[in-house]
Amino acid sequence: MAERVKLHYFNGRGKMESIRWLLTAAEVEFDEFHLTSRDQYLKMLEDGDLMFQQVPMVEIDGMKLIQTKAILNYIAEKYNLHGKDIKERVKINMYAEGLMDLMEMIMVLPFTQDVKTKLDNIEKKAKDRYLPVFEEQLKDHVYLVGGRMSVADVLLLECTLMLEEKFAGILKNFGNVKSFQGRMQSQPAISRFLQPGSKRKPQPDDVYVKTVREVFDLKIVL
Numbered sequence: 001m002a003e004r005v006k007l008h009y010f011n012g013r014g015k016m017e018s019i020r021w022l023l024t025a026a027e028v029e030f031d032e033f034h035l036t037s038r039d040q041y042l043k044m045l046e047d048g049d050l051m052f053q054q055v056p057m058v059e060i061d062g063m064k065l066i067q068t069k070a071i072l073n074y075i076a077e078k079y080n081l082h083g084k085d086i087k088e089r090v091k092i093n094m095y096a097e098g099l100m101d102l103m104e105m106i107m108v109l110p111f112t113q114d115v116k117t118k119l120d121n122i123e124k125k126a127k128d129r130y131l132p133v134f135e136e137q138l139k140d141h142v143y144l145v146g147g148r149m150s151v152a153d154v155l156l157l158e159c160t161l162m163l164e165e166k167f168a169g170i171l172k173n174f175g176n177v178k179s180f181q182g183r184m185q186s187q188p189a190i191s192r193f194l195q196p197g198s199k200r201k202p203q204p205d206d207v208y209v210k211t212v213r214e215v216f217d218l219k220i221v222l
């Protein structure tokens with residue numbers, strides 16, 4: 001039997017959360033190993049587990065993978081969530097990259113100053129730049145690309161839920177995106193992931209931020 005997938009990251013969302021989402025959508029069970037101390041991180045470095053000294057790191061199929069996008073692409077390829085040909089794949093990647101750009105802006109907020117100004121900017125960009133693209137595409141498509149679920153759809157669900165946490169009602173004028181969200185959420189594996197007690201992580205809190213800073217010996221504020 002194949003080894004279970006192992007995720008090495010903090011007990012928080014960060015860059016690992018999209019990987020958790022994608023594994024969930026692919027119905028792959030995984031175990032988590034949480035980084036809580038600098039010593040654990042130094043041990044991973046010493047063991048040569050982190051090619052660029054960074055997490056996320058995912059153990060899968062006998063490999064220790066790093067780089068979030070590479071990991072997402074591997075999982076998407078393996079579980080048929082990456083389109084049927086290179087033309088579908090490049091479209092999926094375009095949507096996915098846009099969504100990751102937007103989520104990254106939210107992800108870094110707990111480590112930054114002047115959060116209110118940044119939030120205003122994110123809300124504006126979400127409404128003016130990103131959501132209209134998905135609203136238009138979902139007008140006459142059930143999924144973003146190729147008529148079946150891909151990594152882009154999974155990231156869109158994750159992203160829209162993140163946006164709603166920050167800006168309640170942001171999908172008010174994006175009815176197609178809201179319907180898409182409902183369709184995705186009704187899939188059994190995703191529905192379970194959204195229940196309390198699942199491996200989905202909450203919004204970052206002070207403990208998470210403090211742990212990340214300690215593990216990386218991070219002194220600067222972005």
Ligand code: GSN
Pocket residue numbers: 014015053054055056066067068069216
């Ligand atoms: O997407 C990726 O996996 C990489 N391009 C970046 C990974 C990364 O920045 N990891 C951070 C922790 S997660 N938060 O952003 C990290 O390991 N930082 C430590 C360091 O010394 O860079």
